[in-house]
Amino acid sequence: MAQMVLIRHGESQWNRENRFTGWVDVPLTPKGEQEAREAGEKLRGFRFDCAFTSVLQRAIRTLEIVLEVLGQTAIPIEKAQALNERMYGDLQGLNKAETAKKYGEEQVKLWRRSYDVRPPGGESLQDTAARVLPYYHQRIWPELAQGRTVLVVAHGNSLRALVMHLDQLSREEVLELNIPTGVPLVYDLDEAGNPLHRQYL
Numbered sequence: 001m002a003q004m005v006l007i008r009h010g011e012s013q014w015n016r017e018n019r020f021t022g023w024v025d026v027p028l029t030p031k032g033e034q035e036a037r038e039a040g041e042k043l044r045g046f047r048f049d050c051a052f053t054s055v056l057q058r059a060i061r062t063l064e065i066v067l068e069v070l071g072q073t074a075i076p077i078e079k080a081q082a083l084n085e086r087m088y089g090d091l092q093g094l095n096k097a098e099t100a101k102k103y104g105e106e107q108v109k110l111w112r113r114s115y116d117v118r119p120p121g122g123e124s125l126q127d128t129a130a131r132v133l134p135y136y137h138q139r140i141w142p143e144l145a146q147g148r149t150v151l152v153v154a155h156g157n158s159l160r161a162l163v164m165h166l167d168q169l170s171r172e173e174v175l176e177l178n179i180p181t182g183v184p185l186v187y188d189l190d191e192a193g194n195p196l197h198r199q200y201l
Helices: 030-042 057-070 096-103 105-113 125-145 156-167 171-175
Strands: 002-008 050-053 077-079 149-154 185-189 195-200
Touching: 002 057, 002 125, 002 156, 030 057, 050 057, 050 125, 057 149, 096 105, 105 171, 125 149, 125 156, 149 156, 156 171, 156 185, 156 195
Parallel strands: 002 149, 050 077, 050 149
Antiparallel strands: 002 185, 185 195
């Protein structure tokens, strides 16, 4: 059996300001750093063999803090653009509430949560999955297949794409899927990569 822990980065500056962040490289807030420390505390007892993260500082810093808390800073870490947040295109930097007033709440919910509707100039969840899932199969799964314990720190939508795949969610089900910041999600996987058990800590 393999074990994989997924963590969405702690609160970022633009999370706090209710902005669409996407690929803009904004830092964690003090609250986000605290969320990362708390995630590390919840993971005491885990011994990770390797870790994966995006190339954006809010995910990298969350991973660093978690590993510092655990005293496991020497493990191999791979950073990949494939794990970045959805690219939100023309919406990046805009306030979500103001955008909802302009375009309507239903339209903004579709852009944020649906599977295949792209925001203007940006990626849909389907587009995000098209880079996240090949990376998972090529880089992360081979580690899990050898029985290793793997930590993945990424973003709301890159993790939604992975959870949709693992849990075999429909397009309708993924519409309601929201992954909270800084809360470890633990998967026990069988030898074929199917989830045996999942839980938030």
